[in-house]
Amino acid sequence: MTGGTAAGTAERTALVELTDVAKQYGNVRALEGVSLEVHAGGVTCVLGDNGAGKSTLIKIIAGLHGHDAGTLRIEGEETRLTSPRDALDRGIATVYQDLAVVPLMPVWRNFFLGSEPRRGAGPFRRLDTGLMRRTTREALLRLGIDLRDVDQPIGTLSGGERQCVAIARAVHFGAKVLVLDEPTAALGVKQSGVVLKYVAAARDEGLGVVLITHNPHHAYLVGDRFVLLRRGTMVGNYTRDGITLDELTQQMAGGSDLDALVHELRRS
Template sequence: MTQTAPRTALVELSGVGKHYGNVRALEGVSLEVHAGEITCVLGDNGAGKSTLIKIISGLHQHDGGTLAVEGEETRLSSPREALDRGIATVYQDLAVVPLMPVWRNFFLGSEPRKGSGPFKRLDVEFMRETTRAELLRMGIDLRDVDQPIGTLSGGERQCVAIARAVYFGAKVLVLDEPTAALGVKQSGVVLKYVAAARDRGLGVVLITHNPHHAYLVGDRFVLLKRGAMVGNHTRDEITLDELTRQMAGGNELDDLRHELQRP
């Protein structure tokens, strides 16, 4: 009987830790990110989610454990190196210029040019058409790519950022609380395009504090608390109720319930 060889993770963290002086920000955190899958990282404020993002995106280096990209152990020295290795991060406070049109923000920092010498100029037509086409490929049908990106809803701006990362060749997409400031309908829109990125073959890391959003799209779930990993499950190992219970504190919540009961 032929055995299938194990897949190499796009990104794999094993026992990763990070200290700032005497402060432990992360310790012993492990996770895997595979092509065509969504790994959800859950935790409250102060759980270590932001530190984890910074390590994966190359902003900070880990000082314990190992980080491997496509099977090669490495230490990412900068966000540019992470991008060059195919890891794109979309932060909660999107790096956009609100008054610039959607197409200009789509290519911000990577604007194609045409012509030569003193006649070299931005290829505006290419950027407009490419932006429109790439958004449509992700299922995003904007009214007008010439409209200022600041006129879009928060969910629409998140979707543009996701489409941009896909277009520029990301293999791994790290999303920092993309639904945190959104209502139910807009959150649904964003999760739809997160799933679209997964279906395009990207490995997605979804950082969130909402277990319901995570369970809608997630394949793997890593739970953090005070910098430590308190859970690591695949989808078939855990139910939404149990994920919510662990996220809410589990046994600590049961103890609190007993303390708060009327005598």
């Protein structure tokens, strides 16, 4: 099922495009016939309950697992990602739900973890802590994130604030595509709103965002495209002008299956 065409995106080459992608683990078909497009300055939401295939889809886009069938194109070029580093080198950054941070290290150190700039030469070579502090503060402010102190341990931040730091980090290090794995799943209403605000900020910076979620209300607040998965298959692929929030919620809830359940419960 396909909705209308998103204004201004049809003529542009997608940053990432999957067409009829499938993945099988032994005898288990994890994904089959899944297609999606990710455009610069747009948010593609992938929705589904547990077991729908969202995690497998993330792993394919992030380069953790290769696809078995279908095509994956990055900026129009058909390719096969071989590793997460390969994906990063192609501009695809993935922020997982269980953020890979060192809780006792300060925010600025986590921001540069694995990419620390250094100064000096030979035995006098050392971390450029001043540059990292300044850059972290500036990168956060660029997205409107005003932390009290970048020297505080990142473990003292709220879940929403840690997600926002991860988004700012991806923007700073030049990601073209940002994949977010259920960023609001464990957050309350206020913190979820904060994260969605910075998802929109990343979109406005020109990134293509893939938002994995099971919450249609969160998806509809920021999404331009919506891909619905159920048991590894795609049951819906819509642009924003092709579906309403009520229709999206109904599809997520099971559509005709939900109607049948309501009828059955009423009879009971």
